[in-house]
Amino acid sequence: MEIQREDLNYILQDAELEKLEKLYKKIDKKFGITILSNPSSQTLLVPVKDPISGGEFYAGEVLVTSTIVEVNKNKGWSMVQDENEQLSLYIATLDAVFENEEFKDDITKLCKKTNKKIQEKKNILNKKVNSTRVSFDLMEG
Numbered sequence: 001m002e003i004q005r006e007d008l009n010y011i012l013q014d015a016e017l018e019k020l021e022k023l024y025k026k027i028d029k030k031f032g033i034t035i036l037s038n039p040s041s042q043t044l045l046v047p048v049k050d051p052i053s054g055g056e057f058y059a060g061e062v063l064v065t066s067t068i069v070e071v072n073k074n075k076g077w078s079m080v081q082d083e084n085e086q087l088s089l090y091i092a093t094l095d096a097v098f099e100n101e102e103f104k105d106d107i108t109k110l111c112k113k114t115n116k117k118i119q120e121k122k123n124i125l126n127k128k129v130n131s132t133r134v135s136f137d138l139m140e141g
Helices: 005-012 017-031 085-097 101-130
Strands: 036-049 056-072 074-081
Touching: 005 074, 005 085, 005 101, 017 085, 017 101, 036 085, 056 085, 074 085, 085 101
Parallel strands: none
Antiparallel strands: 036 056, 056 074
16 A cells, blocks of 8 residues: 555554654654644534535534644645644654655555554454444245
């Protein structure tokens, strides 16, 4: 799987915080990090499309934390679920240096390892859901 910059926000939210922090500190030591927009909590409305009428409505709100940083003249951004300032700051920083050859391999490895964990969790959940499935053709009588 090829990791794209657009994938970072989604995948890295499930990464181990210690590993993100370790990379963050390496980046800060090498380039320094300028925080352009401090991690801040906000709510987003979640739009839902009505399959019958085709119209849209809002199903509710989601709490997110957003951050913008600059590293070595490159801007990085993140938006993570819930109130998590550290996670948002770390992901924004990795986003800013993703194209930097020195850090891209480390970030990609972390993403691939984390993505594997995400898939394993999904597989376990799918097995649990599938085990509750009812076969109606057996119920004919």
